[in-house]
Amino acid sequence: MKSQGLRSSGFADKILQGNLRVLHAVSLAIVLTVVWWLLSGYLLPLILALGAGSILSVVWIAHRMDTVDHESHPLHIAVRDFTYFPWLLWEIVKANLDVAKAILTGGDAIRARLMVVKATQLTEVGRVAYANSITLTPGTVTIAAKEDVLTIHALTPVAYEGLESGDMDRRVTAMELGKGGPSASAQPALQDYPEDKADEEPEA
Secondary structure: OHHHHHHHHHHHHHHHHHHHHHHHHHHHHHHHHHHHHHHOOOOOHHHHHHHHHHHHHHHHHHHHOOOOOOOOOOHHHHHHHHHHHHHHHHHHHHHHHHHHHHHHHOHHHOOOEEEEEEOOOOOHHHHHHHHHHHHHOOOEEEEEEEOOEEEEEEOOHHHHHHHHHOHHHHHHHHHHHOOOOOOOOOOOOOEEOOHHHOOOOOOO
16 A cells, blocks of 8 residues: 555656746747747747747757746746835836946945855856846856856945945845845845955965
């Protein structure tokens, strides 16, 4: 009886995985269709047929290569993207204004520094989203990432303070997990990059 239960459980898992792969493939086809339409905009039968054929070919190849999964096409965070991206766009606007002001002002307005930030995301998708969000925001660039540690170049004090608050890290984690995530104050790993040790050889 126990072995039959295990076999039934394994069979159910395979069915679930198969359904998820189909769902990811269908979602990918929809996204590609929207992108193709935005870039094309034609309603000619021949163009539509060629577009449909190219989309189906891409989805089929991706499915055969087993690359359509929760990392390449993260459906589980798609809904929460609608609350995160408007906030990110507003942060990009504010960062643009800050960098422009620093350039026009000059002097001490530009104080570049390297920082090390510990990401609180639990998945690679979440960490990549956090690192890319930092790079998309003018004044900050993620220059290295190793597991949950990001090395970031910040151009202005405002950019540094934004990372120090941990707000972006918290929001990305909330998008990843679908709940509040760690608080903004729980960011003890933020620190200046140890420039005096940058050229030292690692200990054996």
